Amino acid sequence: MTSDALPHEVRDVVGIGFGPSNLALAIAVHEHNRRHPERAVDALFLERQAGFGWHRGMLIDDATMQVSFLKDLVTMRDPASDFSFLCYLRDRDRLAEFINHKTMFPLRTEFHDYFEWAAGRVEDLVRYGAEVVSVRPVEVDGEVAHFDVAAKDAEGRISTVRARNVVIATGLKPKLPADAVPSERVWHNIELMHRVERLAGTDPHRVLVVGSGQSGAETVAELHSVLPRAQVCAVFARYGYAPADDSPFANRIFDPRAVDHFHGASAEVKQMLLDYHRNTNYSVVDMDLIEELYRREYREKVTGRKRLDIRNASRVTYTRETDEAVYVTVEFLPTGETEVLECDAVVYATGFQTPDLFDLLGRAAAVCERDAAGNPLIGRDYRVRTGGNVTAGVYLQGAEHSHGLTATLLSTTAVRVGEILDSILRGGPVEAPVEQRGAERRVAVTQ
Secondary structure (H helix, E strand, C coil): CCCCCCCCCCEEEEEECCCHHHHHHHHHHHHHHHHHHHHHHCEEEEEEEHHHHHHHHHHHCCCECCCCCCCCCCCCCCCCCCCHHHHHHHHCCHHHHHHCCCCCCCCCCHHHHHHHHHHHHHHHHHECCEEEEEEEEEECEEEEEEEEEEEEECCCCCCEEECEEEEEEECCECCCCCCCCCCCCCHHCCCCHHHHHHHHHCCEEEEECCCCCHHHHHHHHHHHCCCCCCCEEEEECCCCCCCCCCCCCCHHCCCCHHHHHHHHHCCCHHHHHHHHCCCHHHCCCCHHHHHHHHHHHHHHHHHHCCEEEEECCCEEEEECCCCCCEEEEEEEECCCCEEEEEEEEEEECCCCCCCCCHHHHHHHHHHHCECCCCCCCCCCCECCCCCCEEEEEECCCCCHHHCCCEEEEECCHHHHHHHHHHHHHHHHCCCCEEECCCCCCCEEEEC
């Protein structure tokens, strides 16, 4: 079907993106349909990748999850679900061995295999190799009851699906400093495992890693292990890697009830909570990894062969790439002293950012309401607020500004998708939010 043809498919739900969040939603839909065939939800998920994949470039062999296996795709919503991590282990014949392992934090590679196992069981709900290029509201007699979602396949052909509800879960995208120019020698750490073998083949002299968070420390540790002849230089502004706060009380910020508290709070309180608890997730490192890197650095001081070069309280001020190397100017902040380092590669472990919802929605953005900061207004049920003449739903997974730290994390994913599905089944919010009542406006859509 071309983009000019009328869509022949009308779905109750079209999901954009098929990472862990929309995978969890697909499972919730599958289980609902299995239990209530008389009220089955017709869903289709569109994913631009050729198959399921979740940050494959960061699947370091010995890296572990930073979240309990109990916060898998289903358990917090339905502990009896056969899509749980424990059921996966039983299916893989590793349940007893995992129990004997006495850990709550599986290998990241194992959890990815769990995701793939789950995705394979709902593959009838997914269309891979389908990159969404536009979302268009369909207005009939003044009412917007559907969206037309157009997706491009690998050959460039466009197909369109008409949806009563759209659920967006495109995940995060890599964030680089404004002056960083990606190249064969300069890249984000999300590409680590795709690049490391080729990098090792060049027998590099020095590799520099920028960033003080978990991914930065993991990248430093991995490169230091697999490049036995190279110096690995870590540059960050902190005086040392900061440990993540995973204490029991602090972890309550990831409880489902914390989402209720956060969503109902004032803008000032929301910002306060985000600031107070950033050290549970952002720019922090697991303590065992911090201690391992310190052991390596100290051991090299003892042996006199220094390969791990920790440049703390420092920042990169300038980079210049030539055909032979990348020349990086590093400033030591306490004194202002600078040094130019010749590097074979520069890896930026500088985090991720949320894609702009309105860029993705395109013309459909016109029906969505925004707050004073330009962010989408989102109800407690994750439904984006729209004009009074819009009955079609737009749901967003990943809105930290409205639902708190867990919005982009696995912690409440199972519960979140259950709430989204409940909202879709009842046709949206039970009633308009207090600040919206009596002030609903019609949105004119240009066809």
